Amino acid sequence: MIIITKANLIRFLAGAICLLLVLNFLWTSESDGSSNTSLSKLSIRRVHKYAHIHHKNDSGSDREGNRSISGHKMPAAPLALSKERELHNNRNSTSTTVIANANFTSIPQDLSHAHPHPYPYPHPYDYANSTQKSEMTPTQNCTDPDPRDGGPITPNTTLESLDIIEAELGPLLRPGGAYQPTDCIAQYHVAIIVPFRDRYAHLSVFLRNIHPFLMKQRIAYRIFIIEQTNGKPFNRAAMMNIGYLEALKLYQWDCFIFHDVDLIPLDDRNLYNCPRQPRHMSVAIDSLNFKLPYRSIFGGVSAMTRQHFQAVNGFSNSFFGWGGEDDDMSNRLKHANLFISRYPINIARYIMLKHLKEKANPKRYENLQNGINKIEMDGINSIKYEIYSIKEFPTFTCYLAELKNSERKS
Numbered sequence: 502m503i504i505i506t507k508a509n510l511i512r513f514l515a516g517a518i519c520l521l522l523v524l525n526f527l528w529t530s531e532s533d534g535s536s537n538t539s540l541s542k543l544s545i546r547r548v549h550k551y552a553h554i555h556h557k558n559d560s561g562s563d564r565e566g567n568r569s570i571s572g573h574k575m576p577a578a579p580l581a582l583s584k585e586r587e588l589h590n591n592r593n594s595t596s597t598t599v600i601a602n603a604n605f606t607s608i609p610q611d612l613s614h615a616h617p618h619p620y621p622y623p624h625p626y627d628y629a630n631s632t633q634k635s636e637m638t639p640t641q642n643c644t645d646p647d648p649r650d651g652g653p654i655t656p657n658t659t660l661e662s663l664d665i666i667e668a669e670l671g672p673l674l675r676p677g678g679a680y681q682p683t684d685c686i687a688q689y690h691v692a693i694i695v696p697f698r699d700r701y702a703h704l705s706v707f708l709r710n711i712h713p714f715l716m717k718q719r720i721a722y723r724i725f726i727i728e729q730t731n732g733k734p735f736n737r738a739a740m741m742n743i744g745y746l747e748a749l750k751l752y753q754w755d756c757f758i759f760h761d762v763d764l765i766p767l768d769d770r771n772l773y774n775c776p777r778q779p780r781h782m783s784v785a786i787d788s789l790n791f792k793l794p795y796r797s798i799f800g801g802v803s804a805m806t807r808q809h810f811q812a813v814n815g816f817s818n819s820f821f822g823w824g825g826e827d828d829d830m831s832n833r834l835k836h837a838n839l840f841i842s843r844y845p846i847n848i849a850r851y852i853m854l855k856h857l858k859e860k861a862n863p864k865r866y867e868n869l870q871n872g873i874n875k876i877e878m879d880g881i882n883s884i885k886y887e888i889y890s891i892k893e894f895p896t897f898t899c900y901l902a903e904l905k906n907s908e909r910k911s
């Protein structure tokens with residue numbers, strides 16, 4: 502006869518909890534598949550499952566930027582992996598380290614590896630859902646949304662896991678956080694570049710809001726998260742340079758939106774298209790009382806075409822820690838005879854998600870003072886970095902990158 506005592510009851514409950522934990526572990530291991538990749542404390546993969554898109558047996562690119570798989574040339578897909586690439590990935594489960602050093606002898610005037618046609622074969626609309634019939638392929642060009650149909654919007658800042666965000670948005674997107682309208686041909690192909698480190702809560706809120714915001718604008722886009730490894734102070738500008746160079750390996754994007762992960766737009770008339778002149782997008786932020794701090798500011802969210810970015814040799818790689826890199830870019834634009842354009846202050850409005858203030862860069866004023874003399878030697882033509890992994894999530898593509906450039910005095 503078993504006597505039910507307080508001690509026996511506690512032992513029984515402890516044993517039951519241990520059994521549930523073991524069963525949960527076994528179930529999770531089965532559902533995760535056979536991946537044996539180690540987990541990093543830094544990467545987004547610590548909070549979400551991921552899929553490899555680069556492997557050892559994957560050969561390099563040719564001079565035109567085309568990937569070669571099993572001896573067959575495959576043009577770079579602009580928005581999603583081709584079926585052939587997906588099958589290849591499934592056959593190879595070992596990840597590889599991709600070394601990417603950009604050492605141009607001069608500021609490039611054009612992209613030698615880019616495809617002249619905006620739709621390298623296969624046509625991006627071939628990636629449409631299988632339920633979409635060929636006769637539904639659009640023939641009309643997309644037009645900008647009518648500003649009379651837009652206005653202020655209220656963002657959803659509820660914190661949710663990436664799994665919930667992907668359940669909401671995944672069916673509307675292509676792998677890697679890519680989208681293009683299906684009822685018309687997009688006139689703008691935009692790479693959204695987000696420099697990132699340890700802002701996982703912000704990332705979920707950002708993705709939940711930015712995708713619906715961009716879908717309304719009838720542009721083709723893809724979101725690139727560029728995550729810096731530990732070891733050095735965060736270099737926002739260098740991560741944006743890396744994002745620019747890596748995104749161009751996938752497609753000849755018309756323009757780039759460089760976007761802080763903690764800024765959420767508040768008006769859908771704020772169009773993320775390609776500007777004639779570099780555009781400062783985040784004109785009015787709630788934390789700054791919705792006022793422009795000074796006329797030359799170019800931080801937060803900004804838009805530039807490929808030609809703009811090449812003309813100024815990208816961002817400086819010298820700014821480690823918070824501050825200075827956006828003002829340096831403003832000086833570069835002025836030096837290249839470009840000017841900063843802006844939407845009206847009642848449209849270009851954002852909220853900033855709460856976070857601890859970053860440690861300021863003690864050398865930012867030195868670098869700013871001497872930056873104008875380093876434009877041709879400090880930028881996309883001098884950045885050195887190593888790509889540890891490229892992960893394709895349903896709502897974004899993540900690059901884990903280590904910056905090899907050293908912190909130095911001006």
